[in-house]
Amino acid sequence: MPEDANITPWSVSGDLTESQYQRIAHEFGAKIIDSEMIERIRSVLGDVHPYLLNGTFYAHRDLDIALEDLKNGKKVYLYTGRGPSGKMHLGHILPFLFTKWLQEKMGAHLIIQITDDEKFVFRDLELNDVARYTRENILDILSLGFNPKKTHILVDTENAGLLYNSAIKVSRFVNVSLSKAVFGFQDSDNVGKFFFTCIQSVPAFMLTEHTGETWRCLVPYAIDQDPHFKVSRDVLPKIGMPKPSSIISKFMPALKGSGKMSSSDPNSGIFLDDSPTTVKKKLMKYAFSGGRDTAEEQRKYGANPDIDFAFNAYRLLEPDNEKVRKVYESYRSGAILSGEMKTLASDTINSFLAKLRENRPKAEELFDSYKFSFDKFS
Amino acid sequence: MPEDANITPWSVSGDLTESQYQRIAHEFGAKIIDSEMIERIRSVLGDVHPYLLNGTFYAHRDLDIALEDLKNGKKVYLYTGRGPSGKMHLGHILPFLFTKWLQEKMGAHLIIQITDDEKFVFRDLELNDVARYTRENILDILSLGFNPKKTHILVDTENAGLLYNSAIKVSRFVNVSLSKAVFGFQDSDNVGKFFFTCIQSVPAFMLTEHTGETWRCLVPYAIDQDPHFKVSRDVLPKIGMPKPSSIISKFMPALKGSGKMSSSDPNSGIFLDDSPTTVKKKLMKYAFSGGRDTAEEQRKYGANPDIDFAFNAYRLLEPDNEKVRKVYESYRSGAILSGEMKTLASDTINSFLAKLRENRPKAEELFDSYKFSFDKFS
Numbered sequence: 001m002p003e004d005a006n007i008t009p010w011s012v013s014g015d016l017t018e019s020q021y022q023r024i025a026h027e028f029g030a031k032i033i034d035s036e037m038i039e040r041i042r043s044v045l046g047d048v049h050p051y052l053l054n055g056t057f058y059a060h061r062d063l064d065i066a067l068e069d070l071k072n073g074k075k076v077y078l079y080t081g082r083g084p085s086g087k088m089h090l091g092h093i094l095p096f097l098f099t100k101w102l103q104e105k106m107g108a109h110l111i112i113q114i115t116d117d118e119k120f121v122f123r124d125l126e127l128n129d130v131a132r133y134t135r136e137n138i139l140d141i142l143s144l145g146f147n148p149k150k151t152h153i154l155v156d157t158e159n160a161g162l163l164y165n166s167a168i169k170v171s172r173f174v175n176v177s178l179s180k181a182v183f184g185f186q187d188s189d190n191v192g193k194f195f196f197t198c199i200q201s202v203p204a205f206m207l208t209e210h211t212g213e214t215w216r217c218l219v220p221y222a223i224d225q226d227p228h229f230k231v232s233r234d235v236l237p238k239i240g241m242p243k244p245s246s247i248i249s250k251f252m253p254a255l256k257g258s259g260k261m262s263s264s265d266p267n268s269g270i271f272l273d274d275s276p277t278t279v280k281k282k283l284m285k286y287a288f289s290g291g292r293d294t295a296e297e298q299r300k301y302g303a304n305p306d307i308d309f310a311f312n313a314y315r316l317l318e319p320d321n322e323k324v325r326k327v328y329e330s331y332r333s334g335a336i337l338s339g340e341m342k343t344l345a346s347d348t349i350n351s352f353l354a355k356l357r358e359n360r361p362k363a364e365e366l367f368d369s370y371k372f373s374f375d376k377f378s
Numbered sequence: 379m380p381e382d383a384n385i386t387p388w389s390v391s392g393d394l395t396e397s398q399y400q401r402i403a404h405e406f407g408a409k410i411i412d413s414e415m416i417e418r419i420r421s422v423l424g425d426v427h428p429y430l431l432n433g434t435f436y437a438h439r440d441l442d443i444a445l446e447d448l449k450n451g452k453k454v455y456l457y458t459g460r461g462p463s464g465k466m467h468l469g470h471i472l473p474f475l476f477t478k479w480l481q482e483k484m485g486a487h488l489i490i491q492i493t494d495d496e497k498f499v500f501r502d503l504e505l506n507d508v509a510r511y512t513r514e515n516i517l518d519i520l521s522l523g524f525n526p527k528k529t530h531i532l533v534d535t536e537n538a539g540l541l542y543n544s545a546i547k548v549s550r551f552v553n554v555s556l557s558k559a560v561f562g563f564q565d566s567d568n569v570g571k572f573f574f575t576c577i578q579s580v581p582a583f584m585l586t587e588h589t590g591e592t593w594r595c596l597v598p599y600a601i602d603q604d605p606h607f608k609v610s611r612d613v614l615p616k617i618g619m620p621k622p623s624s625i626i627s628k629f630m631p632a633l634k635g636s637g638k639m640s641s642s643d644p645n646s647g648i649f650l651d652d653s654p655t656t657v658k659k660k661l662m663k664y665a666f667s668g669g670r671d672t673a674e675e676q677r678k679y680g681a682n683p684d685i686d687f688a689f690n691a692y693r694l695l696e697p698d699n700e701k702v703r704k705v706y707e708s709y710r711s712g713a714i715l716s717g718e719m720k721t722l723a724s725d726t727i728n729s730f731l732a733k734l735r736e737n738r739p740k741a742e743e744l745f746d747s748y749k750f751s752f753d754k755f756s
Contacts, residue, residue, distance in 0.1 A: 121546050161539030168499050171570030176554060179569060191557060192549030195573040 257288025635666025
């Protein structure tokens with residue numbers, strides 16, 4: 001791990017440069033998604049998502065195996081998750097956009113684990129607050145329009161029985177030394193934290209365990225979750241289960257250019273319940289800009305779109321690559337000013353959020369039909 | 379802890395002398411059950427069990443508080459357990475005899491936790507073997523004739539959901555340092571072992587947690603389980619739950635006078651499925667004797683009944699104190715020979731085992747009615 005970046009699932013410090021991302025993937029033992037892999041994805045899925053082309057999802061483990069299984073008509077499913085520690089912001093929801101695309105292209109089942117126990121054990125929240133965010137976060141996610149027949153919400157505390165009984169199988173092979181090395185825990189950390197990775201590993205093999213038939217699991221996650229899956233990949237073969245494959249993203253851009261977006265600071269990010277006015281105000285007032293200090297300089301020298309929050313948010317929400325490319329060129333050349341870029345981004349964000357709000361009653365109505373049950377897999 | 383005795387719930391080494399038992403209780407912070415406490419028990423329960431008079435149950439924590447609550451008509455229940463790692467022997471079943479007596483005198487509910495997860499996590503057994511012993515052990519215990527309306531069998535893997543959700547509350551206050559200090563674990567031990575004490579603590583507060591009303595818990599257990607309850611007593615007040623009281627026994631006598639009885643060595647103990655002939659043979663051939671080498675010496679000098687397996691087994695199974703006292707005197711004086719003592723003991727054991735066998739079909743028939751459910755408490 002680079003000296004200047006310390007990544008665990010619970011503490012992300014350091015704002016990572018492209019070369020740091022490359023080095024972390026390398027040191028974690030993940031592979032970079034290169035053009036050959038992108039072509040393989042295109043050949044199996046018939047399409048390539050912009051997040052693959054622009055390097056948002058940039059690394060993987062055994063993605064080739066999952067694609068091969070998919071091509072050969074074997075059972076492959078997706079698993080991702082959310083720790084409900086607060087209101088969701090834009091950075092939280094975008095990976096789900098990608099996962100939904102993957103699900104549709106793969107025609108696959110998707111398990112979304114809601115790790116409410118994690119948020120309690122790590123003392124982020126008390127149980128009643130966790131419960132509130134659990135429901136709200138699930139509705140936010142479902143507002144993206146996931147297929148209720150193939151999308152399964154697995155709330156840890158609601159499914160604790162099946163999770164614990166499978167997690168103890170994993171726990172036999174995870175000792176305290178390993179947890180300390182992988183997660184950076186110490187003797188002063190509580191035993192719930194040490195045990196939690198076993199709970200998080202269960203959705204990566206539960207279908208194979210339950211049916212006795214191999215279900216290949218592909219897990220999209222941000223790089224900070226990689227330690228959990230390093231452990232899973234190490235342990236699962238020891239209990240007769242297949243290693244999960246993974247597809248790994250960088251962190252989503254931060255409004256202010258650095259630091260984590262946090263529910264406790266409303267101005268640290270764009271939250272899903274921000275009004276159109278608030279979104280625009282946050283962009284104008286707080287968004288980290290890659291533009292120049294004055295309009296004149298901007299016209300003359302152009303902006304650096306790569307580090308610009310507004311451009312990045314626009315890029316992650318605009319599905320038309322050609323449009324994005326043109327905006328990139330115009331902004332870089334100085335034809336577009338920062339204010340204009342921010343306006344374009346806030347319009348794009350607001351129409352995305354409007355769509356989520358429009359979908360929300362439907363998500364609320366279908367809420368129960370998304371609940372996890374083994375009966376729903378085929 | 380005495381240097382010559384190392385006690386954890388999983389490794390008992392050293393055969394303990396009376397003074398070692400006293401020192402362990404003292405160093406663990408438990409109190410000795412003295413004659414004053416025995417009189418208090420008599421005054422509240424209207425009776426005193428021989429195991430209290432002969433020092434088998436010899437120490438306690440806050441037993442006075444449980445008795446006081448009982449006297450005042452407050453809710454008090456019993457909780458004990460069994461780790462199903464093999465066939466049950468005499469030493470396993472005798473504490474349940476005492477617990478049944480306590481239950482009847484107290485008119486109390488009793489939760490019997492079957493820690494099948496523990497036996498798996500500690501690698502004693504694989505899951506299918508644990509499952510087999512779970513059922514067999516429960517039937518053995520129920521053959522003592524527990525009241526199905528007030529006796530609740532809580533199998534960990536069958537109730538994993540409610541156990542895990544409560545255990546995580548405990549886990550926040552149990553760190554790795556504490557577990558190492560109390561249980562002697564090391565970094566090379568798996569995280570399931572570290573987490574397990576949180577699962578074991580749940581029955582000590584689950585009724586209070588579930589109903590919101592204080593249910594005082596009294597836990598009968600052998601001294602090797604004390605570390606778990608040291609942790610429970612430390613943590614439960616921190617999550618707003620009452621400290622459990624406990625009543626603590628010495629280890630049951632070993633057939634050969636020392637060492638643990640073990641399912642893997644059929645001659646290490648008297649198993650509940652031993653035939654009358656086998657019981658007699660084991661006593662004659664293997665039972666550690668406090669008698670003299672020859673009949674002549676025995677007549678002349680008498681035996682030491684206190685260290686004699688046959689006498690101790692007889693004493694633990696014969697409810698008539700006066701009879702036991704007379705046998706003790708006769709054996710000590712030399713009026714009874716070792717062979718006669720062994721015959722008396724094997725007859726007593728065999729009629730106890732015959733009674734268990736007689737009750738077993740009834741236990742099998744009522745099996746399901748003993749299953750734990752919150753609805754059954756009032």
